[in-house]
Amino acid sequence: MRAILCHAYGLPDQLRIEDIPDPVPGKGQVLIAVEACGLGFVDGLLVQGKYQVKDPLPFVPGGEMAGRVLAVGEGVSPDLVGKRVAGLGKGGLAEKAVLPAAACAVLPDVFDSAAAASALINYCTAVYGFEDCGKVRPGETVLVLGASGGVGMAAIDVARGFGATVIAAASTEDKRAACLARGAAHAVDYTQPDWRKTLEGLVGGKGVDLVYDPVSGPWSETAFRCLAPGGRHLVIGFASGEIARLPLNLALLKRASLVGVDWGGHVRAHVDEGRRLTARLIELVEQGRISPRPDSLHPLADAPGVLGDLLNRRAVGKPVIQPSI
Ligand SMILES: NC(=O)c1ccc[n+]([C@@H]2O[C@H](COP(=O)([O-])OP(=O)(O)OC[C@H]3O[C@@H](n4cnc5c(N)ncnc54)[C@H](OP(=O)(O)O)[C@@H]3O)[C@@H](O)[C@H]2O)c1
Structure with a gap:
């Protein structure tokens, strides 16, 4: 699959697309076809190794993603296969990624993948x-x-x-x-x-x-x-x-x-709060009280430039990468 790889901490223009093996879902995980991956200022800090926590090298950036479940690992209900889910994990700037099943929310039809990954x-x-x-x-x-x-x-x-x-x-x-x-x-x-x-x-x-x-x-x-x-x-x-x-x-x-x-910090300290807040987000979307949406959509190859714009105060709103494009 195609993925953006970070081999050394540094500015986003060092990032390149590479072909790497598909990830395999382990115990408690799902494999998704990533339809959308949201990027923010924090992702720009992470690739520079300047965030509070450092991802060990090499790594695929992108933590906020949505897509369709392709396969499940041990202990996860096979009913999830084919469902559209959103969740936080690692490696979202790739055509496929694994997410902890417990971190995934099944998306209703009114909440498309790009909107969910932006939100x-x-x-x-x-x-x-x-x-x-x-x-x-x-x-x-x-x-x-x-x-x-x-x-x-x-x-x-x-x-x-x-x-x-x-x-x-x-x-x-x-x-x-x-x-x-x-x-x-x-x-x-x-x-x-x-x-x-x-x-x-x-x-x-x-x-x-x-x-x-x-x-x-x-x-x-x-x-x-x-x-x-x-x-x-x-x-x-x-x-x-x-x-x-x-x-x-x-x-x-x-x-x-x-x-x-x-x-x-709040959801790391109180695991149930992550699920509650995601459920609240979906409820507010279903009620029509809020309308999350990406402010710009980009193919995978544009991800380094998008991260550079975020770091240099040039971005407007929330950019979302569509890794299959
Ligand atoms: N507390 C939390 O739970 C939480 C969650 C998510 C993100 N965050 C934090 O929220 C902050 C914003 O994230 P974001 O993704 O919204 O970033 P963003 O899209 O880049 O927006 C940040 C805004 O800050 C303004 N800004 C002022 N000085 C800046 C500078 N020197 N460099 C860049 N921007 C500057 C810019 O607007 P103007 O040009 O109009 O000034 C820019 O639009 C980050 O510090 C992030 O770590 C916190």
């Missing part, structure tokens, strides 16, 4: 972040930083699905237009020095109820200062490469909370 991480993070950690309520106002990124676009859709009004912060006109098209009510250019004033103008001096922050850096403190009393600032990630520091008196003055949202 597993970013949408589950947003559902966990807004519903469980941030306790968002209908009618609240949410500010999403880095809103045109994969994590940000999912946050716009999920916050809207929970009845919130979304203000998207993004760096370029094109990115802001993409956020508005995805359902944000307003978009601000947070690269402008006076962006706080623009934001306050939009909320009529009331402040925002929640901040969804996958960027950090100098933007975090400004965003925290824009919280309404009782507001919640959800710490999601550090795409700017800089970890913000916050004067704690701000939390007291605003009666506001800083809430860490580590979806990956």
Whole structure:
């Protein structure tokens, strides 16, 4: 089968397509024909060996995938063969991959494979972040930083699905237009020095109820200062490469909370939570409250370039690779 191989940690342009043997499903695993593999900023860090955990070399990148079950390993019901499933594992940038059966969710017809592969991480993070950690309520106002990124676009859709009004912060006109098209009510250019004033103008001096922050850096403190009393600032990630520091008196003055949202850590610590959040994601899709979709589709050969775009702030939204193309 064709696969993208990482032989040495480094920039994504070192990655190449190779022919390698098909994987064989072991005990408790399924073999899938990968129809779609979602990519994110983290995949760009993984191929450079810069993520919190390192995959041993050589490895096939891509952890978020969906496809049809071709075969099952020992201990897995053969009823799964032929079903379309989505799950998190390793080696998604390949025509075939093995996944732990326990990590697979069977997809309903309304949830196509590309949409599912675009949603597993970013949408589950947003559902966990807004519903469980941030306790968002209908009618609240949410500010999403880095809103045109994969994590940000999912946050716009999920916050809207929970009845919130979304203000998207993004760096370029094109990115802001993409956020508005995805359902944000307003978009601000947070690269402008006076962006706080623009934001306050939009909320009529009331402040925002929640901040969804996958960027950090100098933007975090400004965003925290824009919280309404009782507001919640959800710490999601550090795409700017800089970890913000916050004067704690701000939390007291605003009666506001800083809430860490580590979806990956949460589901590793509580295995059942991974299944519950994926089931919740599918339920929200079936109810029509959220509409995950890839923002761009690419053949396997484009994967290195897509990872480079993610690392260099050029990507808009969530890219999905279709390995059979
Ligand atoms: N907590 C969790 O459970 C969880 C789950 C998934 C991902 N994450 C984290 O969320 C963050 C975003 O992931 P993502 O996949 O959405 O990434 P992405 O698609 O690349 O989006 C990140 C956004 O951050 C902004 N940005 C500002 N400075 C940047 C810089 N120096 N380099 C790159 N982007 C910069 C960009 O928007 P502008 O150009 O508009 O500024 C970009 O659209 C990552 O740190 C990731 O590790 C956390």
